[in-house]
Amino acid sequence: MTTHEQDGADTTPRPPLLDMRQVTVDYQSRRGTVPAVRGVDLTVDAGQTLGLAGESGCGKSTLAMSVLRLLPRSAHLGGDILLDGENVREMSWGRLRAVRWASASVVFQGAMHALNPVRPIGEQIAEPLRLHRATTTPAAVRTRVNELLDQVELPVARSTAYPHELSGGQRQRVMIAMALACSPRLIIADEPTTALDVIVQAQVLDLLSRLVTERQLGLLMISHDLSVLAACCQRLAVMYQGRIVEEGPSTDVVRTPTHPHSIALADAFPTVGDPASRLVTPRDTTPDTPPLLEARGVSVTFPSRGGTTTRAVSDATLAVHPDEIVALVGQSGSGKTTLARTLLGLQQPTAGEVRFDGRRLPRSARALRAYRRQAQLVLQDPTGALNPRHSVYEAVAEGLRIHRVPGDETTAVADALSQAELRPPEEFFTALPHELSGGQRQRVVIAGALALRPRLLIADEPVASLDASVRGEILALLLGLRVDLGLSTLVITHDLGLAWNIADRVIVMYQGRIVEEGTVEQVLLDPRHEYTRTLLAAVPEPLTGRAGATPAPTSPSRQEPTEDPSEVTGV
Incomplete structure (x- = not known):
């Protein structure tokens, strides 16, 4: 416990804002009892920031939700959770309702x-x-x-x-x-920056840190990204298989981790410019073969309130060649998701055209369905992409049935799940989405796309919700698919580390326009556009949690967009 002084007189020891003692959580499922949290002890004091790190499925979100008893009915909570000295497990529902929001509140991962x-x-x-x-x-x-x-x-x-x-x-x-x-005196932030671009992520982390200091809040922040936690947390706890395996000052845990899992998390963070983080061999980005996918002068406008229009994409021209991985990067509101939907025929362009394999995209529903078997979309949000009542098997088999793909369905589903690193696949056939971790749900979405054996994959933030090690497995999978199947991929992302990991070329988008394009080395190591330099400057350094050394320009590019019509689609 920490001694707090109030008004210079009261030196009575006060209990921590949050005191977790031997907390356990078990889930009851069709596969039996599944232990998620195993004997965890943690404390958070007023004015203190504690980061909780770990891979998807390690139990960190379950632990956080247990603080206010937000767990599903299938969960059994054990141990003691003291909030300002009062045991949450012993609270009546009326008292618990009063404590929620007023004493402690949660910032959830998926704001939408x-x-x-x-x-x-x-x-x-x-x-x-x-x-x-x-x-x-x-x-x-x-x-x-x-x-x-x-x-x-x-x-x-x-x-x-x-x-x-x-x-x-x-x-x-x-x-x-x-x-x-x-x-409230305690804020629990569950992956609050996972889906945000690096510029907005830096702004949100600065905001949380400032509020903790000004209002003497306690902050429990959960993330799979050690660099994010190091940017705003004084202490770090690393969770693995339901247990706390390492805890200490952030600098010590990030710079000199002692547990093998902590070391793996620290080593897994990609560093732009580090050859060891580059997973691909430099390729010829101007092959003689024509583009597989091409956008020519594409513009997209949307009606706005008041009779005006908003231009989401303006005169965008790009190409993806066979056997190539291209990263389309930009912050929220840049128009990259709208452009992706247009490339798939889900949104008609206001001007310009899209071509696939040399032919202009069709407009009829039947022809577009045939096209989308060859060009598959991997959505960013697995929770929204999966039907909560459909099993994993049904989710992956759905595309096979819609497109009437011949062959043995069970074998095709099992192969797709194996390719998405869900092994053995038969163990996942009957699982429902809520029984899976966030990373596992995203793999199911990827498996659904792979089941159709497409020629082109358009992946919208495919690893945004995955921890570092699982992220590496999925990226390695995309690279393997290119080698094995010649699969071309357009990755829409705000993650510059992902682009450095696997892309052959990078296209930078800002306010609906493509402002820079070139090889990964050209764009990320020698950026020419001010906005690209701003993106790179906002990337946290893996060992310090601070933004990179490149000075950020003082310009409109630092301002966050106020509206992105592509967000209306929910993609």
């Missing part, structure tokens, strides 16, 4: 799923105030909502916006504002 899509964000921020502060007047609620928006650096005018009208970073800021609404 946590926010109500049909309610303005201002109303959603106000909801916990109305529920937990019965005496608050409407005028006081409005004032508090405006204060919260200002704290998370969002314009007050955006309070009337709907979630789909905000970028990913802005939605995450709304989640933080909701978590702060009732002035």
